[in-house]
Amino acid sequence: MQAYVYPAMFALFVWWFSTGAIIFLDNLPRKTFKYSMVGATIVSLSCLYGLKITATQTSLVSAYEAFFFGLFAWGWQEISFYMGYVTGTRNEPCPEGCSGWKHFGHAVETSLFHEVAIILSACAIFILTHHEPNQIGMWTFMVLWWMHQSAKLNVFFGVRNLNEEFLPEHLTFLKSFLKSKPMNLFFPISITVSMVIATMLFEHAASATSAFERSGDTFLGTMMALAILEHWFLVIPLPAGKLWKWGLASRKPSKAFDVEIVAGFLGAGKTTFMTRRLNDLGALPGKTVVLVNDFASVGLDGSLLNNQGADVVELPNGCICCSLRDDLSRQLEDTVSRFAPDRVLIEPSGVADIASLIGVMQRPPLLPFVRALKITTIIDAGAFLEDYAKLPAHFAAQAKLASTLIINKADVVSATERTMVAETLRRLNPAVAIVTARYGHIDPEPLPQARIALVHDNAASDEVPHECDDHCSHAGHTHHGHDTHDHHEQHHEHHHNHAASDLGFTSWNTELHTHCNADALQAVLDGIVGGKFGAIARVKGLAKSGNGWLHFDVAGGRASMTAFAASSDEQARVVAIGKNIHESELAAAFLACDVKLAA
Structure with a gap:
């Protein structure tokens, strides 16, 4: 045995460690890349020489050496691409x-030279080892090539876990070639x-008569098994990237x-204000990054803020409560490290705990880099009386x-x-600056530049007042389920996120797989406003309609629909947030909206 x-175990460790080492080197400051590239080139040339020497040997040690040389020869391909030295003819989205x-x-153009380099390297290894008894190094390189090509095609066609966080800042344009969806048709083929290949290799290893053959086939079989595992990590809802x-x-x-935090209750108009704010900031020098934190597991605001001249990072499924502060801190630290922004705009969910968010900014990893913190809170004038009566403490x-x-939506009161x-x-804050706005546009005076200075006290960085009881939203308390409805051969998946915030809200969401009739959709929205589907405080969604798209919204007891310019990989979807949501009835209503058009 x-x-x-x-x-x-050797194959598993070397694969895991070398992958992490490449990620580490690729995310160092760019001024270090030339040294890493020189070192990687020396290692790669040494490995090619090692493959030539071991090709004539059939000892157990030579099997280990050939596998090691083949894997590290492949490492040069990864480093040269992710550091931007050998990529392609296209470097834009x-x-x-x-x-x-x-x-x-266009996707092929982004890595054309990279693929040519792989082919040339494979040819070099073939020339160095052909007709020799030890082919382990060459086949290791070929297996890694297969893993590479198959994974690339799968993330292009669409998978659940894209692991975009591993892309260095200079390659973020590749995100436009990645597609997020549960699975694609190529996945089962790969x-x-x-x-099949892994099974054949393990069977051959089991019948091998020498330690050299057993080890070689086990190396290759393990790599193919890792390829299978790596592919499943692309589609199953597990944080495999943590490896x-x-x-x-x-x-x-x-x-x-x-840092500017744009806060506000559900439907207050945060995203509308953010769009205008980004337009204003576009005239200023420097880079802007936006962090959007949706309460539901399916984010929508990120789509609405795209193409506004800033990089948008979505943080779905959380109200930035106490249990999520570590995740948010890591995400923010990672974001500012990748993009090196001059300013960060954060749009938390409508039920977020802003005190915890401020606490994140005061943590030691971020505190020295945060020049100033500004908090802008949006108030829905039309819904304020009712909302305040229900949630005065919030x-x-x-x-x-x-x-x-x-005070937004000032024109409706x-x-x-x-x-x-x-x-x-x-009365709640006598010192605060208060202005009115219509559709997120400040009127009549410009937005004041008041700021809150951060207290540089590391010892107290986590001591931000915050009450959290059993009703807080914790990552471990989020449940996902699936209901599948079959009607006229259309399949609709409804994903339920029952993460309850400290305000007692839950969220529900679903994908809309067919075109919606605008009149039918409006009837559903009117029913939501009338309380037909429970005490729903907020609905937002995107739907295909005719030859275009609709952005629909329910906020402050009012429903609206507007045209929307969707990206090529946009997914029609809807999110509802409230209390006692009648999920099955709401799902049926949106399904009927789809069916009316089909009829």
Whole structure:
């Protein structure tokens, strides 16, 4: 048994460690790349020489050496690509609306030279080892090539876990060629091919008559088994990327940046304000990065903020409560390390705990780099009276922490009501600047530049007042289920996220797989406003309609629909947030909306 276990464990460790080491090197400052590249080239040339020497040997040691040389010869291909030295003729995102073979052609262009380098290296290894008894190194290289090509095609066609966080900042344009979906048709083919090859290799290892053959076949069989596992990690909902999180330790913030948090209750108009804010910031020098934190497991606001001149990072499924502070801290640290922004805008969910978010900014890894922190809180003038009556403590906490309070949707209430809202907020925070706005546009005066200075006290960095009881949203308390409805051969998956916030809200979401009739969709939204499907505080979604797209919304007891310019890989979906949501009835209503058009 040891004759098989030792080679398998050796292959597993070398594969895992070398992958993490490459990630570590690729995320060091770019000024180090030339040294890493020189070192990788020397190692690769040494491995090619080692493959030539071991090709004539059939001892157990030579089997280990040939496998090692083949794997590290492949490492040069990965380092040269991810450091940007050997890539392709294209280094920019795919244009909006590009699809089909043209989209595929652009994807090929991004790594054309890289693929040519792989072919040339494979030819060199073949020439060095052909007609010799030890072919382990060559076949190791070929197996890694198969793993590489198959994984690339799968993330292009669409998988659940894209692991975009491992892309260095200079290769973030590749995100436009990655597609997020549960699975693609090529996936079962790649899994089947890998399983057949792995089975054949292990069977050959079991019948081998020498230690050299047993080890060699076990090495290759293990690599094919890892290819299968790696592919399953692309589609199953597991954080497989954590296997190499240690490789990201080389990412560190490199310069100071400003932070602006745009807070507000569900439907207050945060995303609309963010769109206008990004438009204003576009005229300023420097880079802007946006972090969007949706309460539901399916994020939507990120799609609405794309193409606004800033990099958008989505953080779905959380209210930034106490259990998520570590995740948010790591995500923010990783984001500023990758993008080196001059400013970071954060749009937390409508039920987020802003005190915890401030606490994240005061943690030691980030505190030295945060120049200033500004908190802008959006208030829905039309829904304020009802919302405040239900959640006075929530609004009091947000008002007291705000640098600026914006009374949005001021045009839907009377002057008396606007004054009432302003006076209520002023009592909660007498020192805060209060302005009014319509559709997120500040009126009549510009947004004040008041800021909150951070206290540079590492010892107290985590001591931010925050109450968290059993009703807080914890990652471990999030449940996902699937209901599949078959109607006219259309399959609709409904994903239920029952993460309850400390305000008692739950969320529900589903994908909309067919076109929606606008009138039918409006009827569903009107039913939501009327309480037909439970006490729903917020609905937002994207739907295909005719030859275009609709962005629909329910907030503050009002429903709206507008045209939407969707990207080529956009997914039609809807998210509802509230209490006592009648999930089955709501799902049936959206399904009927689809069916009406089909009829």
